[in-house]
Amino acid sequence: MEASTVLSRIGLAGLAVMGQNLALNVAEKGFPISVYNRSTSKVDETIERAKQEGNLPLTGHHSPRDFVLSLQRPRSVIILVKAGSPVDQTISNLSQFMESGDCIIDGGNEWYENTERRMREVADRGILYLGMGVSGGEEGARYGPSLMPGGSYDAYLNIKDIVEKVAAQVEDGPCVTYIGEGGSGNFVKMVHNGIEYGDMQLISEAYDVLKVVGGLSNSELADIFAEWNRGELESFLIEITADIFRVKDEHGDGELVDKILDKTGMKGTGKWTVQQAAELSVAAPTIAASLDCRYLSGLKEEREAAAKVLEDAGMRGDVLKVSGGIDKKRLIDDVRQALYASKICSYAQGMNLLRAKSIEKGWNLNLGELARIWKGGCIIRAVFLDRIKKAYQRNPQLASLVVDPDFAKEMVQRQEAWRRVVGLAIQAGISTPGMCASLAYFDTYRRARLPANLVQAQRDLFGAHTYERIDRPGSFHTEWTKLARQK
Numbered sequence: 001m002e003a004s005t006v007l008s009r010i011g012l013a014g015l016a017v018m019g020q021n022l023a024l025n026v027a028e029k030g031f032p033i034s035v036y037n038r039s040t041s042k043v044d045e046t047i048e049r050a051k052q053e054g055n056l057p058l059t060g061h062h063s064p065r066d067f068v069l070s071l072q073r074p075r076s077v078i079i080l081v082k083a084g085s086p087v088d089q090t091i092s093n094l095s096q097f098m099e100s101g102d103c104i105i106d107g108g109n110e111w112y113e114n115t116e117r118r119m120r121e122v123a124d125r126g127i128l129y130l131g132m133g134v135s136g137g138e139e140g141a142r143y144g145p146s147l148m149p150g151g152s153y154d155a156y157l158n159i160k161d162i163v164e165k166v167a168a169q170v171e172d173g174p175c176v177t178y179i180g181e182g183g184s185g186n187f188v189k190m191v192h193n194g195i196e197y198g199d200m201q202l203i204s205e206a207y208d209v210l211k212v213v214g215g216l217s218n219s220e221l222a223d224i225f226a227e228w229n230r231g232e233l234e235s236f237l238i239e240i241t242a243d244i245f246r247v248k249d250e251h252g253d254g255e256l257v258d259k260i261l262d263k264t265g266m267k268g269t270g271k272w273t274v275q276q277a278a279e280l281s282v283a284a285p286t287i288a289a290s291l292d293c294r295y296l297s298g299l300k301e302e303r304e305a306a307a308k309v310l311e312d313a314g315m316r317g318d319v320l321k322v323s324g325g326i327d328k329k330r331l332i333d334d335v336r337q338a339l340y341a342s343k344i345c346s347y348a349q350g351m352n353l354l355r356a357k358s359i360e361k362g363w364n365l366n367l368g369e370l371a372r373i374w375k376g377g378c379i380i381r382a383v384f385l386d387r388i389k390k391a392y393q394r395n396p397q398l399a400s401l402v403v404d405p406d407f408a409k410e411m412v413q414r415q416e417a418w419r420r421v422v423g424l425a426i427q428a429g430i431s432t433p434g435m436c437a438s439l440a441y442f443d444t445y446r447r448a449r450l451p452a453n454l455v456q457a458q459r460d461l462f463g464a465h466t467y468e469r470i471d472r473p474g475s476f477h478t479e480w481t482k483l484a485r486q487k
């Protein structure tokens with residue numbers, strides 16, 4: 001099909017939304033690309049789009065063999081199909097025509113261990129492998145995503161010039177870097193998504209407090225988010241949130257946002273992030289709270305029934321009255337500060353998870369560089385990531401973003417507003433699990449002494465688990481009950 005005598009520089013298999021757009025992006029940057037999809041209509045659709053969008057150098061293939069043989073050697077093939085077994089099927093379908101030195105690049109949201117398994121499987125035949133996180137949705141794929149390739153460094157060098165052109169561009173370079181060995185690219189993308197969950201949860205809490213406690217209309221919310229997007233919170237997610245509040249419902253009165261069922265979907269990367277945090281003993285309470293909230297949002301019928309039972313038990317349907325009235329202007333400014341401070345804690349958790357995994361796997365992740373490649377193209381892109389990059393450049397060993405001198409100052413400056421917002425929300429019965437988790441994380445981390453001494457005493461009492469002392473070395477056990485009860 002459309003066999004071309006000139007070999008393509010790269011191939012892409014899997015032409016759903018992301019695949020099609022990424023292929024067109026590659027072609028637009030001047031790299032001839034071959035595309036393939038199991039259902040042939042997608043191939044024809046992509047060829048048509050390439051024509052429409054400026055006669056881009058893209059050739060389509062209906063057979064896996066023709067597709068693979070249409071590529072320059074060493075061949076690089078990006079696959080963008082659903083994570084899991086479709087990736088295995090696509091690999092076995094294509095790799096039979098590939099040779100030693102060729103490379104497969106999986107661009108899906110794949111579990112990193114699957115990538116490591118596939119790497120070993122194809123290595124027998126000398127085929128190289130990259131697991132490449134791709135962020136930015138449809139727009140990003142077409143006009144500049146953030147790319148997180150990990151795995152074979154040699155394979156990366158084969159596509160470096162392509163991915164550097166295709167990725168989003170920011171003032172300090174393209175939003176792509178070689179992440180590290182093994183499944184590190186997928187892992188970094190997974191944590192990106194965990195952070196994305198946290199950001200979205202925190203924004204939804206800011207919305208809830210402003211709407212319910214502050215009584216803001218959708219149009220006021222749109223203005224506030226647009227204004228926030230001109231300051232320290234400037235980011236893709238704040239920007240799109242402002243837009244969302246402006247969209248009218250075409251089927252009735254008011255804005256569409258109020259007609260959307262309050263049940264959040266998910267595909268798994270947030271859950272993996274929280275599982276990995278637990279696995280590595282890294283506290284990630286803000287990200288975990290955002291995942292829990294998605295689960296609770298899914299219990300729509302149960303929540304409706306609970307609202308009824310508790311109303312019958314005397315709980316007021318509306319929120320409890322906030323004493324002393326509300327100063328709207330101040331509330332808005334407080335919420336902005338609470339959101340920013342909560343975000344710092346959430347990113348601190350994500351970055352610490354990355355570091356813990358990097359140590360476990362020997363990936364040697366460069367946290368400052370990861371923050372840099374998230375500055376453009378991806379869903380969590382934000383001005384604030386430049387500050388994170390600089391914090392890690394200043395001190396690559398930084399224990400936590402919370403103790404970077406600049407961030408520390410900002411958190412201290414914002415803590416009063418932060419506490420006011422959380423306090424108000426609690427008083428009003430509006431749940432703000434993300435903001436509360438971030439604040440509790442901050443308050444736990446910053447305290448030199450915690451009540452963990454009591455937990456240790458309890459453990460020693462009922463299980464002789466022993467404890468350490470603050471004033472002398474060694475491990476100790478005490479007969480607590482006997483001593484407490486002796487006359």
Ligand code: 6PG
Pocket residue numbers: 109134135136137193196265266267268269270378379
């Ligand atoms: C991105 C997004 C993308 C996708 C998420 C959504 O970086 O472009 O993260 O990968 O939108 O997978 O995840 P949920 O469906 O779990 O919310």
